[in-house]
Amino acid sequence: MLESLIHVCLAGLSKGMFIWLVASGLTLIFGVLGVLNFAHGSFYMLGAYFCYTLLSMFSDNFWLGLALGPLCVCAVGFVVERFFLRYVYHLHLPYQLLLTFAFVIIFDNLVKILWGGGSIGSPTVTGMAGSVSIAGRLFPTYSLFIMAVGPLVALGLWLMLEKTWAGRIIRAASSDREMASALGVRVPALYTGVFVFGTWLGAMGGGLAVPYVGLLTPGMGEGIIIDAFVVAVIGGLGSLKGAFLGALIIGLLSSFGTRFIPSFDMFLIFILMAGVLLWRPQGFFGEAS
Amino acid sequence: MGRYLPYMAFGLLIVLLVCIGLFADRFVLYLTMRVMLLSIFALGYNLLLGRTGLLSFGHAAFYAAGSYGMALFYLHINPDPLLGILAGVGLAVVASLVIGFFCVRHTEIYFAMLTLAFGMMVFSLIWNLRDITGGDDGLVGIGRNPLLGFSIAKDSQYYFLVVFFFALTVWIIHRIRSSPFGLVLAGISENHQRASFAGISIKSYRLAAFVISGAFAGLAGSLGAMLESNSDPFSAHWTHSAEPVLVSLIGGLHTFSGPIVGSVLFVVLREIIERFTQNWMLWLGIILLVIIMGFRGGAMGSAEQYLARWGRKFREESAS
Numbered sequence: 001m002l003e004s005l006i007h008v009c010l011a012g013l014s015k016g017m018f019i020w021l022v023a024s025g026l027t028l029i030f031g032v033l034g035v036l037n038f039a040h041g042s043f044y045m046l047g048a049y050f051c052y053t054l055l056s057m058f059s060d061n062f063w064l065g066l067a068l069g070p071l072c073v074c075a076v077g078f079v080v081e082r083f084f085l086r087y088v089y090h091l092h093l094p095y096q097l098l099l100t101f102a103f104v105i106i107f108d109n110l111v112k113i114l115w116g117g118g119s120i121g122s123p124t125v126t127g128m129a130g131s132v133s134i135a136g137r138l139f140p141t142y143s144l145f146i147m148a149v150g151p152l153v154a155l156g157l158w159l160m161l162e163k164t165w166a167g168r169i170i171r172a173a174s175s176d177r178e179m180a181s182a183l184g185v186r187v188p189a190l191y192t193g194v195f196v197f198g199t200w201l202g203a204m205g206g207g208l209a210v211p212y213v214g215l216l217t218p219g220m221g222e223g224i225i226i227d228a229f230v231v232a233v234i235g236g237l238g239s240l241k242g243a244f245l246g247a248l249i250i251g252l253l254s255s256f257g258t259r260f261i262p263s264f265d266m267f268l269i270f271i272l273m274a275g276v277l278l279w280r281p282q283g284f285f286g287e288a289s
Numbered sequence: 290m291g292r293y294l295p296y297m298a299f300g301l302l303i304v305l306l307v308c309i310g311l312f313a314d315r316f317v318l319y320l321t322m323r324v325m326l327l328s329i330f331a332l333g334y335n336l337l338l339g340r341t342g343l344l345s346f347g348h349a350a351f352y353a354a355g356s357y358g359m360a361l362f363y364l365h366i367n368p369d370p371l372l373g374i375l376a377g378v379g380l381a382v383v384a385s386l387v388i389g390f391f392c393v394r395h396t397e398i399y400f401a402m403l404t405l406a407f408g409m410m411v412f413s414l415i416w417n418l419r420d421i422t423g424g425d426d427g428l429v430g431i432g433r434n435p436l437l438g439f440s441i442a443k444d445s446q447y448y449f450l451v452v453f454f455f456a457l458t459v460w461i462i463h464r465i466r467s468s469p470f471g472l473v474l475a476g477i478s479e480n481h482q483r484a485s486f487a488g489i490s491i492k493s494y495r496l497a498a499f500v501i502s503g504a505f506a507g508l509a510g511s512l513g514a515m516l517e518s519n520s521d522p523f524s525a526h527w528t529h530s531a532e533p534v535l536v537s538l539i540g541g542l543h544t545f546s547g548p549i550v551g552s553v554l555f556v557v558l559r560e561i562i563e564r565f566t567q568n569w570m571l572w573l574g575i576i577l578l579v580i581i582m583g584f585r586g587g588a589m590g591s592a593e594q595y596l597a598r599w600g601r602k603f604r605e606e607s608a609s
Contacts, residue, residue: 036398087582093397094344098538099581101531106574113568222528226409233402266413274406278391281399 003135008259009252010134014143016251017150021208023228023243024153025201031238032174032194035085038100041225042107043199046073047206048216049115055210062211070203077199081192089191104221111218119217142211149208153201154244161240170194174238230273236283245284295463298546303456310448318448322516324556325455326509327536331548332462333505334533339542340471341498342478344401346530347388347408351503353415353525354381355510360428360520361421370436370450374511381507382500384411389499393492396481405527412525428520451512458505459549465501466545474498506533535573538580541587550588 026040051069055062080103088096131138161167173180173190181187205224210216231250235242250269257265276283309321330352337343358380359373367373388407395403415422422428433441441447465471477484477491485491514520523529533548540551558576562569584591 036401084578084582091585092342093401094338094534094538094542095581095585097344097401098534098577102574102577102581104574105570105577109568109571109574113571226405226527229402229405233406237398263417264413267410267417270406270410270413274391274403274410277399277403277406278394281395 003137004259006135007137007139008255010139010143010147012252012255013248014147014251015255016248017147018205018209018212019224019227019231019250020150020244020247021146021153021205022202022224023231023247024157024240025198025205026225026228027232027235027238027240027243028157028201029195029198030232031240032170033085033089033191035089035096035100036229036237037198038097038225039080039103039107040100040198040202040228041221041223042104043073043077043202043221044206044209044224045111045216045218045221046076046107047203048209048213048220049111049206050203051207051210052120052216053115065210066204066207069207070200073203073206074196074200077196077203078192080199081195085195086188086191104225108218108221115216115218117218119215121215146208146212150244150247153204154240157240230269233273234276234283239283242284295545299459299463302459303452306452306455307449310445310452315444318444320556320560322444322448322451324552325451326513326516327532327552327555328549329455329458329512330506330509331533331536331540331552332458333502333509335502335537335542335548336462336465336471336474337498337502338534338537339544339547340466340478341474341495343393343396343495343499344534345392345404345499345502346401346527347392347404347406347411348502348506348533349525349527349529350388350408350411351381351385351506352510352513352529353411353520353522354384354503355507356514356520356524357415357422357428357510358507359511359514360431363431364428368432368434370434370441370515373515374454374508377511377514378504378507381510382504385500385503385506386496389496389503393495393499404530408525408527408530412522412527415522415525422520422522425522427522428514429518431514431518431520433515433518447516451516454508454512458508462505463545470494470497535577537587538577539587541589541591541593543586544589544593547587547589554588 022040022044025043026037029035029037029040047070050072051062051065054065054069058064084099084103085096088099131140132144133139159167161171169180169185169190172183173185173187177187180190209220213220227250231246232238232243233246234249235244235246249272253268253272254265257268261268306321306325309317313321330348334345334348337345337348355377357377359377362373362376366376388404392400392403392407416424418424433447435441436450439446441450473484473489473494476487477489477494481491510524513524536551536555537548538551539554540549541547558572559569562572566572580587586594
């Protein structure tokens with residue numbers, strides 16, 4: 001019983017860290033730009049497909065693919081922000097959400113055209129293909145690796161935002177756009193930069209997902225974006241700390257839900273999301289408005 | 290003249306629909322029915338989005354409530370079509386009343402996220418309660434029994450029932466929009482603080498708009514269940530909630546006829562584009578992009594603008 005519980009916890013933690021990788025970019029973009037980006041799931045999907053292609057076409061080295069794939073997606077993110085999103089910041093919410101939704105539709109179909117509509121089996125990572133024995137049972141090594149990467153990304157983001165010059169400017173622009181602009185910060189360029197960086201985070205999540213999820217499908221972004229929304233909402237829209245904690249909660253909840261009440265695991269997650277929105281709409285770490 | 294224009298347009302539309310029903314082939318009939326169902330869904334929805342300014346990502350849940358309410362009533366209680374529609378709409382009203390009660394506490398992004406959460410809750414229930422809803426298979430075998438003595442089993446007969454409900458929806462929504470109630474909704478969307486200072490209970494009005502739009506989603510759902518003779522669990526998925534938004538946007542968010550025109554364009558364009566390529570969704574995405582970047586009024590809004598400009602030019606020329 002105890003061994004089983006430990007493994008449910010481990011599975012939950014690795015799932016949570018995996019969602020965090022995607023939700024971090026989404027949260028960063030919302031916190032600074034104020035746009036809830038449906039297309040973030042598409043960047044995750046594109047990241048996975050680009051990494052897969054680099055992997056199968058050029059070399060067997062997973063890490064090279066992981067380094068280059070997300071950079072290609074950054075170019076896509078740049079085009080989306082610079083030539084489209086920039087012109088809708090001043091519009092009402094429906095237009096912003098629908099613009100990013102239009103990109104979801106477009107990217108889903110482009111992937112279908114370029115890579116085919118079926119699912120693609122993904123390769124394993126050399127050195128991490130096996131499992132290790134924990135508490136008498138086998139646990140995939142790669143999941144342990146994801147569990148290590150998640151906190152590292154969180155630490156990196158924290159250091160960047162709190163300790164560097166660029167981070168200070170980003171925080172300034174997100175708390176008061178006009179003031180930052182008056183003090184000489186080029187806010188539009190900063191927005192583009194943050195969006196591209198957020199895109200990179202999402203695409204990294206996708207690249208790391210290649211060995212983790214096992215199958216690549218053209219609709220894979222739509223599933224993860226809802227998970228990421230839930231996490232971002234629970235933690236408080238725009239709060240990275242909250243998103244990290246929210247990802248842990250959702251990972252564990254869905255893992256325990258699948259283990260003990262398999263028919264209602266999805267229901268549980270959404271009831272938690274609705275509950276947080278009603279009881280504390282700013283989330284665990286969001287600022288009260 | 291201008292005052293009677295909407296009524297003339299409405300009469301012409303009904304005559305056209307009846308002509309299609311009498312003379313068109315089965316394929317056109319089916320497409321026209323799909324257009325009308327989508328219009329009913331979107332007309333109700335746009336009362337919430339275009340008029341009250343609330344973006345919901347959960348209305349697919351009410352469509353599904355109508356669809357499953359109709360199906361369950363038919364399969365377990367009574368196979369009468371009119372009672373079935375009533376049951377479907379009833380279930381949708383109850384669902385939207387309960388969900389709406391919680392959702393109208395927020396606006397903007399929090400409202401959108403809350404409706405998304407509740408909508409996905411309904412989806413997960415439909416997906417997992419296999420014994421009641423059939424899980425991923427949905428409910429099948431919904432027949433069309435005679436309605437008040439008239440047979441509606443054939444598509445060409447059922448068509449006129451759909452026309453009836455479509456006309457009813459257009460009439461009711463038009464009445465609501467021009468009623469004091471509808472004007473208050475527009476006022477709230479315009480400036481909710483001012484509306485509340487004027488003594489208006491904003492939440493009750495928002496809830497009323499929410500329930501009305503939910504009821505029409507349910508009507509579209511129950512008619513859809515009879516048309517397809519099944520209930521599909523994915524009709525409750527959030528991606529289906531995006532459909533009335535897209536249709537309203539294509540037709541024009543802030544016009545009355547926008548959702549209808551948008552539905553026609555949506556279904557017709559899909560048929561045309563699917564003849565040539567397999568990537569209808571890609572083109573839909575590009576069309577949306579163009580509309581949001583350049584023609585935010587949608588088809589009807591842009592047409593109105595163009596006509597107004599043209600009319601002004603015409604008057605100036607005739608005056609000089």
